[in-house]
Amino acid sequence: MKHFKFLMIALLFVLAACGDSSGSEAKKNDDKADAGKWEEIKEAGELVVGTSGTLFAASYYPEGSDKLTGYDAEVIREIAKRLDLNVTFETIGIDGLLAAVNSNRIDVAINDIEITDERKKQFAFTDPYKYSFTSLIVRSDDLSGIETLEDLKGKKAGGGATTVFSDIARHFGAEVVTYSNVSNDVYLQDVNNGRTDTVINDYYLQKLALKAITRFDIKIHPDIKFHPTEQGIVVHKDATKLVQKMNQALQEMRDDGTLTELAKKFYGGEDVSKQPEAEIREIKELDL
Missing domain, CATH: 3.40.190.10 (Periplasmic binding protein-like II)
Structure with missing residues (x-):
């Protein structure tokens, strides 16, 4: 019986050692694959x-x-x-x-x-x-008829086809007007002339865009801050x-x-590397 127990213990030891060896080898292979891009x-x-x-x-x-x-x-x-x-x-x-x-x-x-x-x-x-949140650029005179995010239904929002901002626009029933790789002034001009009603985008980027391009009668919506972001x-x-x-x-x-x-x-003195201190609405029902 003692001899049998000894054999069982020895066998378990061998199996454990084999298990450790194969696991170690697999880990080495994973580490090699993970490091491949960096080494290249x-x-x-x-x-x-x-x-x-x-x-x-x-x-x-x-x-x-x-x-x-x-x-x-x-x-x-x-x-x-x-x-x-x-x-x-x-x-x-x-x-x-x-x-x-x-x-x-x-x-x-x-x-x-x-x-x-x-x-x-x-x-x-x-x-x-970078940390930020999302805002709307709208026409200054009537806020493009938008008082809440729910008012986006039936509006036109300028944006890239695959961005999160366009996903948000669609979620609230807006039509997304897509562009190729154009600069900010094209988006802003179209809100100003009524081709679109809004641009949904990062608050800090929109703030700087409006500061740099002042010829349009548009502004950031004063009452709507939503969707905190991390870049x-x-x-x-x-x-x-x-x-x-x-x-x-x-x-x-x-x-x-x-x-x-x-x-x-x-960003004009703003430290976007830290989370903003503002009351920001989360859109929990939107799976991003």
Whole structure:
């Protein structure tokens, strides 16, 4: 009997050892796959970044300049610098950015892109580098006939076909008027002339757009603040090592004040790297 017990214990030990070995080997393989994108980028010494180049103040070309800048552009430049990488930008319309990440045409996308549960099923995101909420641009004289979000029903909202903002517009019964990769003034002009009734978008971006473009009789709706948001850098789903490296750089930037400095520079003194203090309506019934 003792001999039988000894054999059983020995067998269990062998099985346990085999289990540990295979599990360890599987983990090594997973780690290798996770690190693959990062190793590829590190070897090339270059991070290929997709962004629209038309979104003031996140990603844009200043008048008379061919150098891309903006909060998002400078955040990713600083991250790359801390990771000892060069940056190459590819300008892609907002509706094509996620597909470009998925197809590995670009390494990452940054363009004020909201982190949502639905998107996290297909992509990885860094920690947020920006916090905000959503607002409406409307005509000044009558607020485009919109007193609540429910009044969007039957209205026309200008926006990109695949954005969260357009999803919100459709949810409340608005017709979305889509555009290609155009600049802010086109959206604002159409609200002003009545082609559309509103533009739903990020509050801080809208505030800056109106400050920069003053020739239209439009404004941010004074009574409607909704859908708090977090923006992150979009990465391929399997590139977990790259996300880890970028998050480390982001945390360093947060700790040493670089992120706050960049935020205030491009957002008129507002620190968008911190959550806003405002009463903001959540749209819980909308699955994003």
